[in-house]
Amino acid sequence: MKRIFFLISAFSSLALAACPITLVVKNIKNYNHDEVYVVINGEKKKISKQGTVDFAEVSDGLVKVSVLYQNKSVYNDTIHINCQAHQKYEIEISNANRIDEVYIRGKKKLEKLKETPLSVKIVDMQAVKSQANNIGEILNMATGVKLRTEGGVGSAFQVNLGGLQGKAVRIFRDGVPIEFYGHSFNPNVLSPNMLDRVDVYKGVMPISLASDALGGGINFISKPIQKDNLEISNEIASFSTYKSHLNAVFIGKKDSLFYIGTQASYVFSKNNYKILGEVIDTETANLKKVEAKRFHDDTEASYMEVYTGVRNKSWANDFRVGLIYSHFYKEIQNDLEMRKPYGEAFAKENNVTGYLQYKKMFFDSRLKVDLMTAFARYNNSFVDISRRRYNWLGEYTFSNENSVGEINKGNDLKMNYNMFHTRLNAAFRINNNHSLEFGNMYFYQRRKGSDPYGAVNVYGDDVLKTPAVYNKNIAALGLVSHWLDRKVETVLGVKNYFFSSKGYTTDKYNFAWDSDRSKNASGYMAGISYKPKNFILKLSYEKAVRLPDETEIFGDGILIKENLDLEPEKSDNVNVVLDYTSSNYKLNTSLNLFYRNVKNTIFMIPDNPYGRYQNYYDNRILGLEYEINYQPIKNLQTGFNFTYQDIRLKNLSGSEKIWEDARQPNIPYLFGNHYLRVNFSDILKMKDKVELYYNINYVHRFLLYPVPKNLEPGLFSKATIASSDLLIPNDGRLGMVDVGVGITYFLADPKLAINFSINNLTNERLYDNYNAQKPTRSYHLKLTYTIF
Numbered sequence: 001m002k003r004i005f006f007l008i009s010a011f012s013s014l015a016l017a018a019c020p021i022t023l024v025v026k027n028i029k030n031y032n033h034d035e036v037y038v039v040i041n042g043e044k045k046k047i048s049k050q051g052t053v054d055f056a057e058v059s060d061g062l063v064k065v066s067v068l069y070q071n072k073s074v075y076n077d078t079i080h081i082n083c084q085a086h087q088k089y090e091i092e093i094s095n096a097n098r099i100d101e102v103y104i105r106g107k108k109k110l111e112k113l114k115e116t117p118l119s120v121k122i123v124d125m126q127a128v129k130s131q132a133n134n135i136g137e138i139l140n141m142a143t144g145v146k147l148r149t150e151g152g153v154g155s156a157f158q159v160n161l162g163g164l165q166g167k168a169v170r171i172f173r174d175g176v177p178i179e180f181y182g183h184s185f186n187p188n189v190l191s192p193n194m195l196d197r198v199d200v201y202k203g204v205m206p207i208s209l210a211s212d213a214l215g216g217g218i219n220f221i222s223k224p225i226q227k228d229n230l231e232i233s234n235e236i237a238s239f240s241t242y243k244s245h246l247n248a249v250f251i252g253k254k255d256s257l258f259y260i261g262t263q264a265s266y267v268f269s270k271n272n273y274k275i276l277g278e279v280i281d282t283e284t285a286n287l288k289k290v291e292a293k294r295f296h297d298d299t300e301a302s303y304m305e306v307y308t309g310v311r312n313k314s315w316a317n318d319f320r321v322g323l324i325y326s327h328f329y330k331e332i333q334n335d336l337e338m339r340k341p342y343g344e345a346f347a348k349e350n351n352v353t354g355y356l357q358y359k360k361m362f363f364d365s366r367l368k369v370d371l372m373t374a375f376a377r378y379n380n381s382f383v384d385i386s387r388r389r390y391n392w393l394g395e396y397t398f399s400n401e402n403s404v405g406e407i408n409k410g411n412d413l414k415m416n417y418n419m420f421h422t423r424l425n426a427a428f429r430i431n432n433n434h435s436l437e438f439g440n441m442y443f444y445q446r447r448k449g450s451d452p453y454g455a456v457n458v459y460g461d462d463v464l465k466t467p468a469v470y471n472k473n474i475a476a477l478g479l480v481s482h483w484l485d486r487k488v489e490t491v492l493g494v495k496n497y498f499f500s501s502k503g504y505t506t507d508k509y510n511f512a513w514d515s516d517r518s519k520n521a522s523g524y525m526a527g528i529s530y531k532p533k534n535f536i537l538k539l540s541y542e543k544a545v546r547l548p549d550e551t552e553i554f555g556d557g558i559l560i561k562e563n564l565d566l567e568p569e570k571s572d573n574v575n576v577v578l579d580y581t582s583s584n585y586k587l588n589t590s591l592n593l594f595y596r597n598v599k600n601t602i603f604m605i606p607d608n609p610y611g612r613y614q615n616y617y618d619n620r621i622l623g624l625e626y627e628i629n630y631q632p633i634k635n636l637q638t639g640f641n642f643t644y645q646d647i648r649l650k651n652l653s654g655s656e657k658i659w660e661d662a663r664q665p666n667i668p669y670l671f672g673n674h675y676l677r678v679n680f681s682d683i684l685k686m687k688d689k690v691e692l693y694y695n696i697n698y699v700h701r702f703l704l705y706p707v708p709k710n711l712e713p714g715l716f717s718k719a720t721i722a723s724s725d726l727l728i729p730n731d732g733r734l735g736m737v738d739v740g741v742g743i744t745y746f747l748a749d750p751k752l753a754i755n756f757s758i759n760n761l762t763n764e765r766l767y768d769n770y771n772a773q774k775p776t777r778s779y780h781l782k783l784t785y786t787i788f
Helices: 002-009 137-138 550-554 654-659
Strands: 018-026 036-040 043-046 052-059 063-069 072-081 088-092 103-105 122-125 145-149 157-161 168-175 196-199 219-223 230-237 241-252 258-269 272-278 287-292 299-313 316-331 348-361 367-384 389-391 396-399 411-429 434-450 470-485 486-507 513-529 535-546 571-579 587-607 611-631 636-650 669-683 689-700 735-747 752-759 778-786
Touching: 018 036, 018 103, 018 241, 036 052, 072 088, 137 196, 157 219, 258 348, 434 550, 470 550, 486 550
Parallel strands: 018 088, 168 219
Antiparallel strands: 018 052, 036 043, 036 063, 063 072, 122 196, 145 157, 196 219, 230 241, 230 778, 241 258, 258 299, 272 287, 299 316, 316 348, 348 367, 367 411, 389 396, 411 434, 434 470, 470 486, 486 513, 513 535, 535 571, 571 587, 587 611, 611 636, 636 669, 669 689, 689 735, 735 752, 752 778
């Protein structure tokens, strides 16, 4: 049994040599050593009076280490075992006897991933799980990441990464496209309590994800199953916002092969913050600015996942099945640029997903196989049949008895989606220095619906009743190698991309006919990292391909028309990374330079009164990211980062030639963050802790629409007459500053965290995607209770 358990804990390492080690547990003078135990790979041993413990056989690579005192965990982290270098390792326990105050003298958690040739940023969600921020707000503090929103809680979002955004950046949860989890599982809704960490890949994507991301991707990583856990959090906030989250997993006895768990969340918000809107002045008949509350922007999101599985069986290291239910309700308040308010339109989504995951090690652990399969059923509706028209004061100004629909020509849309996804990963260790990796992802979607106000075919039938089918398959094969006593790591890979679509297409007169097509493409990647003492140097390149997705091809059945002739986007992606970490781990600084050469950019083109995606232009992107994090003393951490990205339109023709070499509109090109965290222990009673923090997010002004290069304002110069009205913000500010502050009190017994925070402390007017106004100052109170 111990042997099987050992293999599972070592599955993430490709170099599986083993050796004896001695672990030195420091700072145990305040503990009775007879009650201190160390657990590695399921093997539990008591420490000596000197604080040492020996293990006969530990795998080379990352291993989890736990320290128990009086059967309570006082240390839980990961260390890197290098059998060729040394066999003695040190860890240190804090005097406060709290897990989050423990640090390790050696390689920290997930250092292995950071040292790969890929440009990756790891965001620890457990470190901030007690804060009243959603995942999107936390990601916004990460270097080079900008999560764009169109309003408050539950609003649509896009991720900007390496100068590219929207569908060029793919989002996953444990390697599965996030679409399978429903709109209730998105970073603009979820609390960090739901995740262990987030891996942000900038440029080259790992073979295991088998992705068609053009500019990188984000992988949400769920909490590992290690022990019984029951955690509940509740939050109340401004704008009638309420959030509740539950995490539970039950294993029972330490040698139990069976586990069961659940995750659930409920989020509601009226999003009734104040904005500046335009209404007609009854005296002059001109438009005037008024401050008004959003009045039709309710969001309700429910998510529940139940899973069960077995581990350490002869036929599987881990076998899991799960079922997910998701419900999402969203009122539609305004158009994209907040020029037109709506008062009755809304959308609903119900989603059921079932999944199965199988993991197994073969051939004395030389072959690792990971298979994930999911099926989802979506039932969506969009209702816009009101005859009333509203202004920003919530008043309906007139009723049009001859026309339904506030947004367009009316919709009473019902759409059903069947989706299937399967992902196969395999890693084969050729020897201690070379491994083959294979990844394959297949995606299928079938869509069928109805809308009495929608488009019709030549026979007068509703075109949504014609099934629209989309298939996608991506296969990736790579070789990972280590050289020069593992100081150098290289990766080489190739990818094949395929998609097919079958549905209908329409003309500008709303008539439709059947159409289908398929397309193949290929790409490749290479990367190298070099790890001299305290430094990591990386260089990576990828010939990336992004296939047009189902919405771009078939539209959304509402305002976006279909285009079955779209070509894949392609890009040459280069990243150069220099990272330095001091020997005592108190200082870390990193510089990332990137280049993107994008062809066949897919862009939404107005086709009045609708929009249609087309291959429109090319992009050239140059950028840099820099960050520094410093911990001068044990209870204080600070740091800042900034990102600059120069995104230019290329190869335009005809009347658009005037925009040649202009900045890409609606994407921030200069932004950054600064944070400070201070914590104090034993405030009111022993083992309690208080943390004070603030975050500052800055976004430099950017263009809403393109401006010829010779007319665009300088980085810090005053805007010209030609460009001032096209800037975000357009009120004379150089940029926007969002300040958040908070305090968290951690009680040791009961294990309760109480957080109070204020977002947008200065109540500044903040604008985002297409000039959407973000929430004003808000107050948040969150309680996180860990029962066991």
